[in-house]
Amino acid sequence: MTxxxxxxxxxxxxxxxxxxxxxxxxxxxxxxxxxxxLHARKVDSIRRxxxxxxxxxxxxxxxxxxxVMSTYTLFNTSHDTIMSGIVYFWNTGSPDLAILIFAxxxxxxxxxxxxxxxxxxxxxxxxxxxxRQRALMFRVIEFVxxxxxxxxxxxxxxxxxxxxxxxxxxxxxxGAAAFGAVVVLTMIAAHTFDPRLIWDRxxxxx
Amino acid sequence: xxxxxxxxxACPHCDALYRRPTLGRGERARCARCGAPLYREAIKLDPDHxxxxxxxxxxxxxxxxxxxxxxxxxSGITHSASLIGSIGVLWxxxxxxxxMLAFATTIAFPVAELGAFTALLILIRREPGSPHVAALLRxxxxxRPWGMTEVxxxxxxxxxxxxxxxxxxxxxxxxxxxxxxxxxxxLIISYDLKALWALRPLPEAEP
Ligand SMILES: [Zn+2]
Ligand SMILES: [Zn+2]
Numbered sequence: 001m002t003x004x005x006x007x008x009x010x011x012x013x014x015x016x017x018x019x020x021x022x023x024x025x026x027x028x029x030x031x032x033x034x035x036x037x038l039h040a041r042k043v044d045s046i047r048r049x050x051x052x053x054x055x056x057x058x059x060x061x062x063x064x065x066x067x068v069m070s071t072y073t074l075f076n077t078s079h080d081t082i083m084s085g086i087v088y089f090w091n092t093g094s095p096d097l098a099i100l101i102f103a104x105x106x107x108x109x110x111x112x113x114x115x116x117x118x119x120x121x122x123x124x125x126x127x128x129x130x131x132r133q134r135a136l137m138f139r140v141i142e143f144v145x146x147x148x149x150x151x152x153x154x155x156x157x158x159x160x161x162x163x164x165x166x167x168x169x170x171x172x173x174x175g176a177a178a179f180g181a182v183v184v185l186t187m188i189a190a191h192t193f194d195p196r197l198i199w200d201r202x203x204x205x206x
Numbered sequence: 207x208x209x210x211x212x213x214x215x216a217c218p219h220c221d222a223l224y225r226r227p228t229l230g231r232g233e234r235a236r237c238a239r240c241g242a243p244l245y246r247e248a249i250k251l252d253p254d255h256x257x258x259x260x261x262x263x264x265x266x267x268x269x270x271x272x273x274x275x276x277x278x279x280x281s282g283i284t285h286s287a288s289l290i291g292s293i294g295v296l297w298x299x300x301x302x303x304x305x306m307l308a309f310a311t312t313i314a315f316p317v318a319e320l321g322a323f324t325a326l327l328i329l330i331r332r333e334p335g336s337p338h339v340a341a342l343l344r345x346x347x348x349x350r351p352w353g354m355t356e357v358x359x360x361x362x363x364x365x366x367x368x369x370x371x372x373x374x375x376x377x378x379x380x381x382x383x384x385x386x387x388x389x390x391x392x393l394i395i396s397y398d399l400k401a402l403w404a405l406r407p408l409p410e411a412e413p
Contacts, residue, residue: 006216013216153361160292177303
C-alpha cells in the first residue's frame, strides 16, 4: 500500500503545532499558526543523532565503572557502582527492585543506544524491510527513555536521607553525573532523530 | 505566507498524509502506514477545568518540594529529608552536575510548565491570537519531556525500601503530595495541546 506523503505533495507538517502547510515557493517558510520555521525533515537529523549517540556510548563506560554512591560509617567506607547497588538489592531480599534497577539503569540505556544505531544505519542505507517494526521500536525507545533517570533520583534521596552525622553518611559519586549525562544525551538523540527518515529512502527505491 | 491546510493531517512519524477524520468521543486515529497514534479527540475538558487542575497541581508541587518526604531515625538520631534539602546536600558535597540534573527534572521544569500553563489558560480565553499564546505553548512543549515527577515518585519508593533496612522511616507530608502530584500531572499531560493550538485563529487566505 502506498499512501501519499506530505513531502511528496510538497506540503510540510509544522512540528510545533501540527498544522499541515503549503509553503508555496518561499525559501524560508514559517508556520502561519505558530510562527515556527517549517522544515520538511528535522535539520541535520542523522549527523546530530550520531554525535549524541557516540557521546552517550563513551560516557556509558564511566557511568558503569565509577562509583555512584559512597557510604561512610564509623568503621569503614564503601563505594557502590550501579551494578553493585543492584547486587545489594538482590541480596537483601528485594529481587524485584534489583530487576527494576537493572532494567532501567543498565539494560535500557544500552539497548537504546544500540537500537538508535540500528535505526540510523538502516535509514542511511534505505533498508526497506521491517519498516513498521522499526517505527514501533522508535516509539518504544522514545517512551521508555525517561525511566532511566530512576537511579539518579534514588541516589538523590538516599544521599539526602542518610545523614546520621558521624554514624553514617552517603555521598554521590562521579559515576552518577556520567550516568545522568548518558540518559540526557540519549533522550536528546531520540528527539533529534527524525523517524520519517526510516521511510524516506525505502520509498525512493520502490 | 505559507497556506494553512487544517483539513489535512500528516503523521509526524512517517509523513503519511490524511484527510482529518471526524472522531467520536474517546476514539483515536492510528496511522495506517506506521501504526503511530495520530490524533485523539481531545478529552472534553474545557480550559476552565484544566486551569483548576493546573492550579491544584501548582499548590501540590510547592508542598511536595518544600516539606519533608520522610523522617528517619537510627540509633537515637532523628532527622527529616526533603527533596530540596537532598538536592542541597548533593550540591554541598560538590556533586554539582547531579544536583543540577535532579533540580531541573523534579523542580525547575515542572514549575516552569505549570507556571506557563496557568498564564496560557488565562490568556487564551481573552486573546487566542496573541503571540504570547504561541510562545507559552511552545515553551510548555519544550519543557514537558524533561519534567520527571512520575519517575521521581518511583525513585522515592526505591530509596525508602533501601533505607528501611537500616533506619526507621516515618512518611512525611511530601510523600503523599508527590503521589497526588503524579496523578494530577498525568491528567494534565493527557490533555492534547493540539486542541489548544486549534483555538488559535488562522490567517485569512490571501486572495
Ligand atoms: Zn505551527
Ligand atoms: Zn505514520
